[in-house]
Amino acid sequence: MVMYRCSTSLKFWKKWISSLLEFDATPSYQSVRDAADNLKGIVVRTPLLESMALNEKLGARLFLKCETLQHTGSFKFRGAYNTLSRLSAAQKKNGVFAYSSGNHAQGIALSAKMLGIPATILMPEDAPEIKRTNTRAYGAQVITYDRYTETREEIGARIAAEGNLTLVKPYDNYFVISGQGTTGIEIAEQLKEIQAAAHICVCPAGGGGLIAGTSLAMRELSPKTKLYSAEPEFFDDTRMSLATGKRLPNEGNHRSICDAIVTPMPGEITFEVNKVTLTAGLAVTDAETASAMRTAFDYFKCVIEPGGAVALAALLSQKLDIAGKTVVAVASGGNVDPVLYSRILGGEI
Amino acid sequence: MVMYRCSTSLKFWKKWISSLLEFDATPSYQSVRDAADNLKGIVVRTPLLESMALNEKLGARLFLKCETLQHTGSFKFRGAYNTLSRLSAAQKKNGVFAYSSGNHAQGIALSAKMLGIPATILMPEDAPEIKRTNTRAYGAQVITYDRYTETREEIGARIAAEGNLTLVKPYDNYFVISGQGTTGIEIAEQLKEIQAAAHICVCPAGGGGLIAGTSLAMRELSPKTKLYSAEPEFFDDTRMSLATGKRLPNEGNHRSICDAIVTPMPGEITFEVNKVTLTAGLAVTDAETASAMRTAFDYFKCVIEPGGAVALAALLSQKLDIAGKTVVAVASGGNVDPVLYSRILGGEI
Numbered sequence: 001m002v003m004y005r006c007s008t009s010l011k012f013w014k015k016w017i018s019s020l021l022e023f024d025a026t027p028s029y030q031s032v033r034d035a036a037d038n039l040k041g042i043v044v045r046t047p048l049l050e051s052m053a054l055n056e057k058l059g060a061r062l063f064l065k066c067e068t069l070q071h072t073g074s075f076k077f078r079g080a081y082n083t084l085s086r087l088s089a090a091q092k093k094n095g096v097f098a099y100s101s102g103n104h105a106q107g108i109a110l111s112a113k114m115l116g117i118p119a120t121i122l123m124p125e126d127a128p129e130i131k132r133t134n135t136r137a138y139g140a141q142v143i144t145y146d147r148y149t150e151t152r153e154e155i156g157a158r159i160a161a162e163g164n165l166t167l168v169k170p171y172d173n174y175f176v177i178s179g180q181g182t183t184g185i186e187i188a189e190q191l192k193e194i195q196a197a198a199h200i201c202v203c204p205a206g207g208g209g210l211i212a213g214t215s216l217a218m219r220e221l222s223p224k225t226k227l228y229s230a231e232p233e234f235f236d237d238t239r240m241s242l243a244t245g246k247r248l249p250n251e252g253n254h255r256s257i258c259d260a261i262v263t264p265m266p267g268e269i270t271f272e273v274n275k276v277t278l279t280a281g282l283a284v285t286d287a288e289t290a291s292a293m294r295t296a297f298d299y300f301k302c303v304i305e306p307g308g309a310v311a312l313a314a315l316l317s318q319k320l321d322i323a324g325k326t327v328v329a330v331a332s333g334g335n336v337d338p339v340l341y342s343r344i345l346g347g348e349i
Numbered sequence: 350m351v352m353y354r355c356s357t358s359l360k361f362w363k364k365w366i367s368s369l370l371e372f373d374a375t376p377s378y379q380s381v382r383d384a385a386d387n388l389k390g391i392v393v394r395t396p397l398l399e400s401m402a403l404n405e406k407l408g409a410r411l412f413l414k415c416e417t418l419q420h421t422g423s424f425k426f427r428g429a430y431n432t433l434s435r436l437s438a439a440q441k442k443n444g445v446f447a448y449s450s451g452n453h454a455q456g457i458a459l460s461a462k463m464l465g466i467p468a469t470i471l472m473p474e475d476a477p478e479i480k481r482t483n484t485r486a487y488g489a490q491v492i493t494y495d496r497y498t499e500t501r502e503e504i505g506a507r508i509a510a511e512g513n514l515t516l517v518k519p520y521d522n523y524f525v526i527s528g529q530g531t532t533g534i535e536i537a538e539q540l541k542e543i544q545a546a547a548h549i550c551v552c553p554a555g556g557g558g559l560i561a562g563t564s565l566a567m568r569e570l571s572p573k574t575k576l577y578s579a580e581p582e583f584f585d586d587t588r589m590s591l592a593t594g595k596r597l598p599n600e601g602n603h604r605s606i607c608d609a610i611v612t613p614m615p616g617e618i619t620f621e622v623n624k625v626t627l628t629a630g631l632a633v634t635d636a637e638t639a640s641a642m643r644t645a646f647d648y649f650k651c652v653i654e655p656g657g658a659v660a661l662a663a664l665l666s667q668k669l670d671i672a673g674k675t676v677v678a679v680a681s682g683g684n685v686d687p688v689l690y691s692r693i694l695g696g697e698i
């Protein structure tokens with residue numbers, strides 16, 4: 001046993017001890033930077049695009065951070081791989097469990113496959129077909145539930161306990177948030193490379209993991225940039241919570257085309273970050289989201305899914321005064337069913 | 350006058366003399382490298398994407414070079430800017446003229462705008478609406494003609510002569526081909542960055558400018574990569590010409606969804622290059638092209654126009670044996686009307 005310990009590197013034990021200490025800690029710029037080192041060469045450094053024609057139309061300089069081009073078609077791969085790669089050998093052997101409307105599912109499924117970890121995923125019955133199919137294609141076992149009558153947290157906790165699986169929450173997780181934040185490091189670096197500075201950066205928010213990590217990175221690397229979350233109307237829990245300083249749930253029985261981000265309320269850890277780093281939250285209608293998806297098709301040739309397009313929608317529909325400013329919208333995902341996409345292109349929504 | 354000459358830099362005169370000498374010369378790796386220096390910071394270094402899910406399905410490693418994300422939505426901006434930026438002050442003042450089915454038009458229009466040059470463009474009446482609208486939006490004057498009864502070369506020569514405009518041909522031009530070739534420099538560099546080496550690289554071919562420039566770059570930087578053109582069936586003049594060693598025109602009165610690349614025969618200068626650098630030409634059906642566009646939507650979240658998808662189509666429909674190989678397809682443009690795109694997503698074509 002002593003020999004075994006001696007043969008294991010100091011780096012391993014440091015990593016192991018820090019993973020125990022930090023797992024429930026609040027992420028920081030440093031944890032996002034560590035994630036960037038961990039993910040180097042693994043994630044796609046997605047492009048930060050601009051369209052001169054659109055800029056002229058808007059009277060502003062708008063950049064689109066295309067996480068649609070990330071592995072699995074969304075930013076979720078960043079946080080998933082960052083988390084799974086840090087599990088212990090025993091955790092990896094037993095396998096992981098996740099609940100997700102689809103993008104976290106795919107991120108976990110691909111990361112698990114790359115790292116040789118068995119994965120079980122709980123998804124809503126009405127998650128887009130493309131998300132369920134892809135999650136299975138990456139080799140994960142998929143279980144479905146009715147998101148309008150059952151609670152994924154309860155079912156998830158039971159399945160994870162029964163199988164001794166490690167639950168990887170979609171946003172309330174130190175390593176997940178830190179991984180998502182590498183998006184922000186890239187944005188800051190890419191702007192610097194072209195000698196640009198952003199006045200405003202807007203990110204879609206479901207549970208708030210992407211905007212939490214991204215805002216930690218941007219606040220450090222581009223402190224003058226004002227940071228905003230974007231959400232669908234009726235699911236603007238982050239906006240309401242930021243306005244009151246308290247975590248508030250969404251109310252009423254509404255539906256939205258933004259399947260990826262119709263979460264019930266902000267995460268605990270994510271809100272700890274976001275209430276400090278964000279200026280405010282913005283909300284957009286489904287019609288504004290659909291219009292932003294058409295703009296992305298016309299000007300950027302990028303397929304964005306509804307939930308991924310809310311930040312662009314907020315900027316295009318002038319929720320903020322962007323005249324003469326340099327602004328960034330994160331396009332967080334592109335996993336949209338072709339039938340819905342065609343309806344949106346055709347102006348039905 | 351002498352004082353004026355003395356105050357002008359040596360660099361300027363060297364550039365001017367070389368432009369006179371080289372304008373009708375055959376492009377080379379060196380001219381492509383010069384174009385890359387000229388275009389640094391101007392063009393988008395477009396991403397070279399791969400999808401692990403698609404790779405697994407194909408049993409090959411497939412990279413997609415997304416020139417759909419280039420300014421104006423196609424590679425044409427590279428050659429257009431490279432050419433226009435080298436015109437004399439008098440040429441710039443008088444303005445430029447181009448004929449194009451749409452992508453060269455947009456490339457010229459945006460480049461001219463950036464450089465303060467008046468631009469007149471001749472486009473077919475039936476060019477996609479999006480291409481005509483965008484060309485006008487970039488500030489160019491657009492004139493239309495009937496591509497099935499009139500010859501653009503004749504109309505073009507007359508308009509250019511009458512207005513003392515500099516004609517910038519879409520492919521048979523030293524600086525245009527050299528500019529397009531910067532796509533190939535990026536592919537080779539991007540593959541090297543991830544320690545990958547391509548067995549095969551396929552490019553769409555209309556007049557053959559993109560594949561000529563790209564093949565010059567790849568032959569120098571990645572000499573083991575086999576290079577192929579891809580064309581729609583019935584418009585496979587490059588394939589036929591490569592097979593016989595002589596420039597052959599397309600025959601019959603066919604139509605294709607691939608509006609960007611239904612050129613009548615290979616260019617003179619482009620074929621001088623391509624007959625040396627290419628292994629062979631490939632041809633695909635409209636159905637294979639449409640299927641490739643759907644695959645790009647599903648796996649890459651990239652909007653590719655029909656003419657831009659023929660290289661991907663050739664690889665996906667197994668025109669070559671790609672099993673176990675590393676292959677690159679250039680997606681050369683993304684300017685497709687939303688109605689046609691929706692029909693293709695829906696499987697109508």
